[in-house]
Amino acid sequence: MPTPFQTTRRVEFGDTDMAGIVHFSNFFRYMEAAETDFLRSRGLTVAWEKDGQRYGLPRVSVACDYTKPAVFGDILTLTVLVERVGSKSISYRFDITRGADALAVGRMTAVYCRESLPGKMESTEIPAEVRAILES
Secondary structure (H helix, E strand, O other), rough: OOOOOOEEOOOOHHOOOOOOEOOOOOHHHHHHHHHHHHHOOOOOOOEEEEOOOOEEEEEEEEEEEEOOOOEOOOOEOOOOEEEEOOOEEEEEEEEEEEEEEEEEEEEEEEEEEEHHHHHHHEEEOOHHHHHHHHHH
């Protein structure tokens, strides 16, 4: 299994609801930002162009289970694990913690796609060189 990647994020006031607790939907934003940081750390990104062809990694599934709330000012650690690299998809696990407290576990699946027609994406095989980076 690849080495886990970690990044941090401070909870902003705008992330919280009237009770001062992070709104559940913001955990999905945190996961997406952690995925972007992870890919960037490996020289990859979620959307790019190569030789005039557009590529991307749109998400096709996302879920999150919550155990404790996060509040304004918290420093969250997001640990990203690549759980599976399929022929066309990548599945991630996100462990979200505040110090020693486990707050949530999220999962996301993204599909490797290329633009087949203007504005239309189609899934395609993950190239061997990208697979090697994701599995390292």
